[in-house]
Amino acid sequence: MTQFDRNFLWGSASAAYQIEGAVAADGKGESVWDVWAHLEGKTHEGTNGDIATDHYNRYEEDVALMKKAGLKAYRFSISWTRILPNGTGIVNSEGINFYNRLINLLIENDIQPLVTLYHWDLPQTLQTKYLGWESEQIVHDFTAYAKICFKAFGDRVKYWIVMNEPNIFTHLGYIMGVHPPGKHDEALFLKTYHHTALAHAHTVLAYKEMGLEGQIGSSIAFTPAYSSTSSEADQGALKSYYDIGPWWYLDSYYKGSYPESAIEYYTSQNIEMPFKKADFEIMKAAAEVVDFIGINYYQTAMVAYNPIDGVGISSFNTTGKKGTQKESGIPGLYKTVKNPNIEYTDWDWAIDPDGLRYGLVELKARYDLPILISENGLGAFDTVSSDGAINDDYRIDFLRAHIEACGNAINEGVDLLGYMTWSFTDLLSWLNGFKKRYGFVYVDFESTDLKRIPKKSFYWYREVIKTNGEAL
Ligand code: BG6
DSSP states (O other): OOOOOTTOEEEEEOOHHHHOOOTTGGGOOOBHHHHHTTSTTSSGGGOOTTTTTOHHHHHHHHHHHHHHHTOSEEEEEOOHHHHOTTSSSSOOHHHHHHHHHHHHHHHHTTOEEEEEEESSOOBHHHHHHHOGGGSTHHHHHHHHHHHHHHHHHTTTOOEEEEEEOHHHHHHHHHTSOOSTTOOOOHHHHHHHHHHHHHHHHHHHHHHHHHTOSSEEEEEEEOOOEEESSSSHHHHHHHHHHHHHTHHHHHHHHHTSSOOHHHHHHHHHTTOOOOOOHHHHHHHHHHHHHOOEEEEEOOOOEEEEEOOTTSOOOOOOOOSOOTTOOOOEEETTTEEEEOOTTSOBOTTOOBOOHHHHHHHHHHHHHHHOOOEEEEEOOOOBOOOOOTTSOOOOHHHHHHHHHHHHHHHHHHHTTOOEEEEEEEOSBOOOBTTTBTSSBOOSEEEOTTSTTOOEEEOHHHHHHHHHHHTTTOOO
16 A cells, blocks of 8 residues: 655646636736637637636635645646736736735645646737747747746745646647647647747746745646557557657656657658757756656557558547547557557546556656646546436546556655646536536536536545545
8 A cells, every 4th residue: 555645745736718717807918718719610619718617706615615625735827818918018916916815825725836837828919929839939938927927926836837738739739720829730839849848948947046945847748658569560659659759748848858769750751850959958957957747647548550651640539429539640650549458538538547657657767756747637527416416436436546556656666746636626628618527526517606516526535635545
């Protein structure tokens, strides 16, 4: 049995656009998501975050529920345009006040605030002015915004997550074209990703220069993988998958370099590399002082060789109709295939708790840094039974197995800081709407009062926290 450290951060996570609502309240500026979600056909069932869970107006009720659940930590993101409505320039004091109220209330309730600086809601002004992440100017502007947050909240916030899943928002925005700005361009994908790595590095260094007491890192969406067979072709596919995928994303943040074999691959495709030599000095300097790796873990992948005339990137299941996800890959290198050994969710995400242990052990071997699980959870259709209860035993089973996997990873030497479930309340899923629910607290999106109802998993997690992981 695993002994979780007594300071282990048991918590839950959220993101501003997915919960806050109040999109134009108190001087908030427009973000790219405020615009994108209102374009015809961009989101599932035309959903948007204009109201979401209305957390901006109901944060007191939400924090009271967190207290009731006994959360030790709560991860949320700051909306850049509440602080700087145009991305740069004049600070909106009402935005600062809101996050001060939230942070203070969390601390009063013994809940450690974990703050994400960027969870995808780029100021629209910067997109219009210089195409946002496509321009290196963003690195400067992002770092300036981060410093404002450090100055305003850094006396009380001890854990900072600079970027949330830079690999996902650049891939969805510049390869798949399903997130803003809706482009399909591999070179731009590499360029924008590189700018996120630079923004992360400059921000980490700025934080350290300010001498504040706390820890800083970024959260990468990490999907560990297995090869479908032990054939040389499939093993080679697995190596390509890692070098072009997880190691590309993580090495740049946590080693200050990119895998050589992936650089060779892109160069062979005549794709221009976006970096300058001097960039690596900054990235390496940050990698030396960064405190932890954040990972968002949902699933593993199974990878097989993909012939040159094989499948390309395909769209994914956003409806919750199980079995509609198609194979996807890079011709000539690899493709992801269905893993016959495990179950899938209704959105065709592989349920693989041991993959979390395996992934954590891989990260420990490659980077040897403390790790924070900044997201893990199950998206499901929940129903309210006639007695008003939400009996989400499937979510309890999912989380229990993943917490056991954390324990196993700790037993194998992984230094795990904490475990944030995704999410505390139900919230808006960017592309899947309101019906894909993740929370411990049900939100009745059908009613105007957005009533909160704790689910069965809420009470279960409370016991887990109370017993420091013993009562699973
Ligand atoms: C992560 C994001 O990708 O996964 C969250 O950081 C997101 O913002 C979560 O909501 C679950 O994804 P989805 O697509 O099911 O909402």
